[in-house]
Amino acid sequence: xxxxxxxxxxxxxxxxxxxxxxxxxxxxxxxxxxxxxxxxxxxxxxxxxxxxxxxxxxxxxxxxxxxxxxxxxxxxxxxxxxxxxxxxxxxxxxxxxxxxxxxxxxxxxxxxxxxxxxxxxxxxxxxxxxxxxxxxxxxxxxxxxxxxxxxxxxxxxxxxxxxxxxxxxxxxxxxxxxxxxxxxxxxxxxxxxxxxxxxxxxxxxxxxxxxxxxxxxxxxxxxxxxxxxxxxxxxxxxxxxxxxxxxxxxxxxxxxxxxxxxxxxxxxxxxxxxxxxxxxxxxxxxxxxxxxxxxxxxxxxxxxxxxxxx
Amino acid sequence: xxxxxxxxxxxxxxxxxxxxxxxxxxxxxxxxxxxxxxxxxxxxxxxxxxxxxxxxxxxxxxxxxxxxxxxxxxxxxxxxxxxxxxxxxxxxxxxxxxxxxxxxxxxxxxxxxxxxxxxxxxxxxxxxxxxxxxxxxxxxxxxxxxxxxxxxxxxxxxxxxxxxxxxxxxxxxxxxxxxxxxxxxxxxxxxxxxxxxxxxxxxxxxxxxxxxxxxxxxxxxxxxxxxxxxxxxxxxxxxxxxxxxxxxxxxxxxxxxxxxxxxxxxx
Numbered sequence: 001x002x003x004x005x006x007x008x009x010x011x012x013x014x015x016x017x018x019x020x021x022x023x024x025x026x027x028x029x030x031x032x033x034x035x036x037x038x039x040x041x042x043x044x045x046x047x048x049x050x051x052x053x054x055x056x057x058x059x060x061x062x063x064x065x066x067x068x069x070x071x072x073x074x075x076x077x078x079x080x081x082x083x084x085x086x087x088x089x090x091x092x093x094x095x096x097x098x099x100x101x102x103x104x105x106x107x108x109x110x111x112x113x114x115x116x117x118x119x120x121x122x123x124x125x126x127x128x129x130x131x132x133x134x135x136x137x138x139x140x141x142x143x144x145x146x147x148x149x150x151x152x153x154x155x156x157x158x159x160x161x162x163x164x165x166x167x168x169x170x171x172x173x174x175x176x177x178x179x180x181x182x183x184x185x186x187x188x189x190x191x192x193x194x195x196x197x198x199x200x201x202x203x204x205x206x207x208x209x210x211x212x213x214x215x216x217x218x219x220x221x222x223x224x225x226x227x228x229x230x231x232x233x234x235x236x237x238x239x240x241x242x243x244x245x246x247x248x249x250x251x252x253x254x255x256x257x258x259x260x261x262x263x264x265x266x267x268x269x270x271x272x273x274x275x276x277x278x279x280x281x282x283x284x285x286x287x288x289x290x291x292x293x294x295x296x297x298x299x300x301x302x303x304x305x306x307x308x309x310x
Numbered sequence: 311x312x313x314x315x316x317x318x319x320x321x322x323x324x325x326x327x328x329x330x331x332x333x334x335x336x337x338x339x340x341x342x343x344x345x346x347x348x349x350x351x352x353x354x355x356x357x358x359x360x361x362x363x364x365x366x367x368x369x370x371x372x373x374x375x376x377x378x379x380x381x382x383x384x385x386x387x388x389x390x391x392x393x394x395x396x397x398x399x400x401x402x403x404x405x406x407x408x409x410x411x412x413x414x415x416x417x418x419x420x421x422x423x424x425x426x427x428x429x430x431x432x433x434x435x436x437x438x439x440x441x442x443x444x445x446x447x448x449x450x451x452x453x454x455x456x457x458x459x460x461x462x463x464x465x466x467x468x469x470x471x472x473x474x475x476x477x478x479x480x481x482x483x484x485x486x487x488x489x490x491x492x493x494x495x496x497x498x499x500x501x502x503x504x505x506x507x508x509x510x511x512x513x514x515x516x517x518x519x520x521x522x523x524x525x526x527x528x529x530x531x532x533x534x535x536x537x538x539x540x541x542x543x544x545x546x547x548x549x550x551x552x553x554x555x556x557x558x559x560x561x562x563x564x565x566x567x568x569x570x571x572x573x574x575x576x577x
């Protein structure tokens with residue numbers, strides 16, 4: 001277990017170098033000159049040069065990258081070209097909001113997804129199964145930004161139940177969480193169904209049935225319990241889709257998190273902001289995956305035994 | 311094939327036919343501004359209504375569909391092509407090539423996919439070619455993994471051994487004997503992926519990173535009209551509905567194909 005953990009952590013180093021250089025190259029080759037955006041088209045060339053020197057964007061690209069990495073290790077992500085605020089501070093400020101949103105979405109998605117998947121698997125082959133399965137494919141096909149707008153239209157603008165947009169207490173959190181949860185419910189339903197149906201074919205289920213245990217008990221205590229382990233992975237990996245969806249959902253609902261911050265950075269060509277957002281997003285993604293991996297190892301005795309026997 | 315698959319393929323054919331013959335059948339010029347008829351609700355003259363500049367939404371949906379569908383299909387072919395070649399080489403040659411390729415694949419997959427696509431579309435000049443490339447840049451990895459895995463399982467089988475004994479070159483074994491074995495997998499995977507590519511294209515367009523105005527795409531129509539959501543909901547209802555229906559058809563088709571070939575691909 002320890003060796004496995006160390007190995008995994010060691011693998012993170014090339015990954016992080018890859019991620020930072022990729023984001024660095026990406027943002028450096030952006031169209032549009034931020035210095036010109038700052039001072040306007042008619043500024044004196046000397047002023048432009050002076051600002052370039054201050055920002056260090058006149059130097060060799062490799063030196064710029066090394067400097068960037070040095071700063072990154074100190075937690076310094078650079079300053080926004082517009083607000084002149086430290087990007088890292090802003091990210092720390094906005095991160096809790098995105099996490100709240102992701103948590104809200106998970107709280108909705110996990111119970112519903114598991115429930116629907118379980119019902120599908122238990123009633124497999126029936127109309128109920130067919131109906132829920134088709135609904136879950138539909139859920140996967142609806143664009144988040146559209147479902148978000150429709151939810152906003154009906155629940156907020158028409159029925160006036162909740163505020164349409166903004167950042168604040170739980171009332172503001174409900175609509176974006178529902179929006180973000182919809183595709184996650186669909187995915188989880190699908191995967192739960194497949195996983196449980198697969199387990200149903202295994203011999204131990206026949207053995208349990210031979211003992212005379214009721215179908216519902218077999219389904220719940222034996223099949224479902226065994227299915228939970230692989231499902232943990234799916235739930236964890238789905239976290240990545242929350243990050244993806246957050247850019248759209250936060251933009252629509254005006255939720256002040258990292259997703260909207262990314263979008264604002266893109267619109268204003270604010271390189272440090274974009275780079276910071278992508279790096280933080282990726283780091284969260286990578287660490288969640290690592291955490292899920294470890295959890296999986298912890299929960300599944302088969303893997304632990306396999307590791308020991310080697 | 312399942313019934314759902316047949317219905318999907320019919321619908322897709324119908325939607326594509328309408329979209330690609332847009333210049334012939336669309337009732338209005340999609341970009342013609344008509345300030346006398348702004349924000350008109352659906353009626354006989356404008357069956358999906360008009361937008362805030364008086365442009366006919368039905369015509370814009372037809373023209374937009376052409377772009378959205380072709381971007382998804384070209385991106386799928388690009389992903390499939392790159393993924394197939396890379397996956398074949400990686401699986402068959404193994405060793406250092408395999409290690410290198412899989413490291414790159416893992417690196418790309420360790421990014422949140424949509425953030426990476428945003429990154430790429432931000433860098434390259436905006437437009438539909440950029441969107442295609444952004445989708446394919448992430449998309450090829452899942453094809454490569456799938457093909458590599460399949461090649462690993464079939465490269466030790468007896469028919470490959472027989473081909474070797476007959477003196478076939480490695481290139482010949484790879485492309486004449488192994489590649490055809492991957493066709494069902496590719497078909498199913500492409501079907502399954504097309505739905506998500508439609509959604510990615512729409513999302514990028516929604517963020518303003520796709521085809522630039524005044525060109526209509528389904529995603530950009532929803533985005534441009536979202537300010538009028540409470541006064542003129544039809545302006546976002548119909549384009550979004552088209553995205554959902556098209557993506558749903560591709561997903562259902564992929565599912566049906568998977569069941570037809572009895573493959574176990576998770577997505």
